[in-house]
Amino acid sequence: MKGVVYKSTGSWYVVKGEDQQFYNARIKGVFKIDGITSTNPIAVGDHVEVKTDDGDTMIVEIYPRRNYINRKSPANKHLHHIIAANIDQSLLFATLKNPKTSSGFIDRFLVTAEAYHVPAIVVFNKIDIYKEKELALLEFLSELYTAIGYRVFKVSVQTQEGVEELKEALKGKTTLVSGHSGVGKSSFLNLLDAGLGLKTMEVSGWSGKGMHSTTFAEMFDIDDHTKVIDTPGMREFALVDISKNELSHYFPEMRPFLPxxxxxxxxxxxxxxCGIQRAVLDGKITEERFGSYYSILETIEDKKWK
Known part of the structure; x- marks a missing residue:
């Protein structure tokens, strides 16, 4: 029977079968996909073949992925960790306060989304607590990302300002929801479906960083056609399998000037x-984004990933 992976803990998986039933499954043997070994051979969103024998459900085959989003494995910098597969869009929750999401973190996420052809949406949450300084930065970043083609939402999950418009953007799609711990991902998903009952945790007062409330990536059905994938909060988002020569191709505003x-x-x-340097001098590429490009370039080691 065919099925879709809804949850992965690394040792066992929750698979929704064609019969609409959920099964706890394990993998049979070792899977290698496209010759790449990741820390998790099967990811949430994967389409798989399962076989039940003597009450045990085994995943015996993984079907080709349409796309996926990955990051450097926190445990091994030479391996990658697939966050989710077969997704229609990615939604990055960011906050400018409690905790603060850096533009570098946002840009690394957007580069990965571009590299794997996954449309990205940037959501700035907690606008209800922003003061003059954060509000000015919010407008600057919103205009910056909108100008280069990204959809940007400004919301407060707490007061539900802007939430209805964001819900509309998710309808009929499978959406990966990512961001730092404490930015309001789980709170937003609970608004989509109160029955999810996802745990939420406050931001640590002394560090200004969120505590992890989600342990494993998990997919939820909001309705028959709308799915969301909740992911563990990420402190960092390091790129994998992207070379220095490729990087500028994943900055949309740079692509027209590469020739x-x-x-x-x-x-x-x-x-x-250099066409890119001229475009920066002419104001066609912002200095902020070029600076971000340079910062990311400095972190890339050109080597073959496993």
Whole structure:
């Protein structure tokens, strides 16, 4: 029977079968997908074949993935961890206060979404607690990301301001919901369906960082056509399997100017006749995003990932 993985704990999986029933399943043997070994061979959203024998349900085959989102494994920097597969869009929850999400974190997430052809939405939550400083930054970032083609929502899950519009953006799609711990992901999902009863935790007062309230990625049916995938809060989001030469291709505003570079392998830093540098000087690419590009470039080690 075919099924879809709804939850992965690393050792066992919850699979929803074609009969609409849920099964606790384990994997049979070791899976290698496309020659790449990740820390989790099966991810939430994977389409699989299951077989039940003597009351035990085993996953015996994984069907090809349409797409996936991954990150560097927290446990092993040379391996990657697949967050979710076969998704229609990704929704990044960010906050400018309690806790603060850096623009670098947002940009690394967006680069990964671009690399794996997953449309991304940026949601700034907790707008009800922002003061003048945060409100000014909110407007700046909203305009910046909107100008380069991303959908941006400004919401308060606490007061439900802007939440209805965000709900509409999820209808009929499978959406991955990500972000730091404490940014309000689980609270938002509880608004989508009060029956989920997801745990929420306050932000630590002394560190300003959120505590993990979600332990494993898990998919939920909001209705017959709408699914959301809740993910554990991430402190960092490190890129994998993206080379220095590729990086600029995943900044949408840079792509139109790449043919203007003299060299095909231009990194847009010190090379002569660089189309990207000219676009920055002409104000067609913002200095903030170019600075973010450079910061990410510095962290990339060109090596073959396992």
């Amino acid at each position: 203007d570079c003299q060299f095909n392998n231009c990194l847009h830093i010190n090379e002569p006749n």
